[in-house]
Amino acid sequence: MTSDCAPALLGERDDERVRVVAAGSTPAERFTAFAAASTPALSRIAYLLCGDRHRAGDLVQLALERTYLAWGRVGDGDPFAYARRVIATARIDGWRRTRRDVLSDPADLHPAPVPDGTRTVVDRDALVRALRRLPEAQRRVVVLRHLLDRSEAQTADELGISVGAVKSSGSRGLARLRQLLGADGTGETTPARKGTVR
Amino acid sequence: MTIQDDFVAELQHAAGQVGPVAGLDGSAMGRRAVRRGRARRGALAGAAALAAVGAVVGAGLLTDGPAAISPAASDVPEGWTPVAVGGVRLALPPGLEPGADGVWEGTQDEGRQDFVQVQPADDGTPLAPPGSGLTPAAVDVPGAESAQYVTETSDDPAVAQDFTGTLHVHLGSGAVVQVVVVWGEADEGEDTFAELVGTVSVDDDSPALPAPDAVPELQPLAGYVREVPDGWREAELTGLGYAFPAGWLEDRSPAGVFPAGSTVRATSADGASRLSVTRAADSAGWPASIAPSSSHPASTFPLDGADVVQVETRTADRARTVTAKVRREGGRGYLVTVETPGTAAGRTLALQVLGTLGFVAGSEEVPGPDELPQLPTAAVPRDWTEARSGGLRLSVPPAWTAGSTAGAAVWTSGPEAGRAQETVRVSRGTVVDGVAPAPSGYRHDVPGADRVVVEVGERAGRGDAVQFVGTVELSRGDQMVVVEYAGPQGGDAGERFGMIVRSLALTGG
The missing domain is CATH 1.10.10.10 (Winged helix-like DNA-binding domain superfamily/Winged helix DNA-binding domain)
Known part of the structure; x- marks a missing residue:
């Protein structure tokens, strides 16, 4: 699960997300540029909310689709906030699809033990x-x-x-x-x- | 100004270590969103959304003009599947699977995904938005007052080269039904659309579709039939009957080790298909109905005595996973997962398995704490090492390494010959608001504990490996200790867990 996540974005916070500048000649191009730039941050939020990378992907796709439909209203404002709101209010928990999808090897989840027992x-x-x-x-x-x-x-x-x-x-x-x-x-x-x- | 304590700072630091989910292609997902948006535009409510999407379409589309489509034919092309929904009957090309309401999708390929969608289009949205340059063409649809279509091929680099064909069918009632075909390859899409339109006719008896932005409801599972196919092998897991094809290999080892075991599995001889049936420990908390999201369609089927029946299907990497969540009203809940190849035969197989499900004795009631089965445990070997974590005493095999992480004490096995790594993790906390863990799983007494909850299960390991996981939640007053053991599934992990559990004791504070 989390072993499939990219290396940590140390210190990255929601308010430090990449802001998409107007680029491209069509709304679809601008939206796609927004999607490309925002998907990493959106997926991180989705993953924190649901703890399942597949579900997180679903949530991001859902947020992008809703954001695109609202692009005329939010494209020149804060589309990231709109997409984040979609994720935060969506049904975040599916149920377990396969055993491989949900849980991970504890060896993946646990850092190496600290021999001296310090916290x-x-x-x-x-x-x-x-x-x-x-x-x-x-x-x-x-x-x-x-x-x-x-x-x-x-x-x-x-x-x-x-x-x-x-x-x-x-x-x-x-x-x-x-x-x-x-x-x-x-x-x-x-x-x-x-x-x-x- | 933010009020924040050290714990929140730690949480934020940990959250900062969570990276984005790997493998997501934001550009491809964006293009998919655009294509879906284009397909939905005819049913969009609201002038703002319409203007936004209409502008997108108009800016990026070639106006090829409609392709020539012959009047509707009643014949279903060979290999196509007839469906009736939303006021129309039509046939779908091979390779599409039911998705959300009124949507049939193909497998994703490099961010593209062919799909057909049927939806209401009653809000007066024109088939060809102003400025789009599209010219509707009339077509004969049996039973319809009138019908028109447009076809579009995108040259917008943001949405890649693909084809969209849109058909509006005007019914005698005044309703308008929209049929959209979105295809990744333009020429093939055009041919497909032409052939599909030729199969469309009005069907007043077809099930209605919800409005596009309505909360989707669980839909009947298409193709479900309640029967046990001839020759199939019937089995049961504590109250749920199920069956699987003859020749499949059944693995009841988890249930074998633990009589009330939570999971049984069966695998086809070639390993291509698998079934698992799991008794859900948390089923009492399932809501009666979970509305599926548009990106996460779900369906249901009739099951006697059930108050929850929900089915999700996921197709990825040419494999299909169908998960059914069923709960006996007032009783136990189960998760049934069928993994098959992503073929039509695989879908049929999954439906057949679901058709065998039925509640039997044992499903009616969730056992109380005193009715749970006793956890089987074995004597602790003399050479094991006694360890302590706060007020908890336990024993672990010799040469295991002690450490800690995330506020938990951890013992990890060493490079023991022939054994995969095992871990024991002990964490402590308080019972919040007096809510102790609900009784489930197994019964076992631990000296010094007021309440003990023991559960066993499994989770994914590396590759295809499956791990055995056993947890023990001990509470005394408002204090709680959670012990988790993880080891390789299929070996003696269950026995090992039983030994560790037997060694537990809460001593002083």
Whole structure:
């Protein structure tokens, strides 16, 4: 699964995505250029949401088709935001198609053991697996609000829910992730740390 | 200003390590979206969308003028498949498979995908948008008030060279049905469209199609017949009856090791087709109906006693995977997966397998925690090493390496002769909001634990390898520990898992 993902885009964030400049002489050319430039970032978001590369591909294709149909309205604005919204609000979970499609060899998922037992930070594969165990509503909020660092208002707008729902779903989602990931990394559960302002 | 704690920062760092999904060709996907958009334009609602797509079409199309098409014929060309949908009857060329509602698709090839689509076109959208340069031509469609078509060949580099033929059939009711043929190769597409139009006639009894942007509903699975073919071998997995062709090799090893085993498989003698039946541990949480997305079509078939029956089909790399999700009302749920070659014979085989499914005794109720079967375990070998992770004690085979990752303690097997790598992963957390894991799988008592959930299953390994996976969720108060073992499927992994489980104990804090 994740072993098929390209090497990490270190530090790439949603707000650092490639912005497509107007190129090509026809709307179709401009749209295709947008699709080529945006597919990597869209697929990354889709993968975080669904944890399945095939499903992620389906979601990106769906988002591109919807975005193309709306190109007259969004092509000169922020088509990426439109496509992301399609992905974030689509039915993100299919069911397991084949055993080969969904789960991976733990050897692919686990970094090499650290012999001295010192902790490591949360790894990407553990994160993806843990996200999959969240209910869809919580997962959407955690991915948009916390992983992609959208504001509460932006997240609420993109998902079509209230800010209060963003707060509650985000809080519960993070709590569940803490549980699933053993947030302190020492094998001992500790209370959730209080937030700091940066 | 963002409020963020260290944990969120860690999550963001981990998310930053997730790269784009490999193998996706954004340009090809974009071209496919354009082609689909073009095919849909006749049914688009809204002037803005119409103007946008119309402009695209007009900018990039050669106006060849309609090709000569003979009046409709009633004969179905040899090898073609007749269908009736959305108010019309027509025949489809070979090689197309049902996709979303009213869509039949060919296999993707270098980003191109031939398809035929039937959809309503009642919003007054013209067959030839202004400025497109297209000239509709009339054609005789039996039963129709009138019918016109246009054909287009693209020279737009963004959408590659392909053919689109669009037929509007005006019915006596005032409704308009649109039939679109999109083909990757222009000459072949033109011939195909001409032949297909010759098969179109009005059929008032055909099933209706939803509006293009309506939420799609599960459609009846075409070709489904409830029967067990002669000579097939019948079997059962804890409440679900199924059958497969004689001569297939059945592998009940997971169920053999674990009597309530979650999965059984059967494989054709040539290995080209496979069946797996899995009892789903999470079926209680399945929604009664999951609407398929337009990119993810699904269908259903009648199954006595079921409240969920959903079928998905995926064709890729000349192979077809059909997955059926079925749940007995108030009872157990199952996943049935049939993998076949992507041929018509393969599709028939998959349909035949689905036609054998039926609930039997044992499917009616999900067992309570005390009714679960006891997990079979074996004594822990004396040479195993005792290990601890927080308050959990367990034993692992000698020479395994301890480490940690992602907040979990991990033990990994060494280069033991003749054995694939095995891992044991232990992670800890708290029971959120008092929601402990639902009982499922097996029963096993672990000293010091209030509640134990044991499940076994499998997942993909490298290549075609399949891994055995066993998990144990232990909870005490609001504390929870999850132990996961993964090892090679088909060997003694199940026994090994049983030994590890028997060694577990929760000690102090």
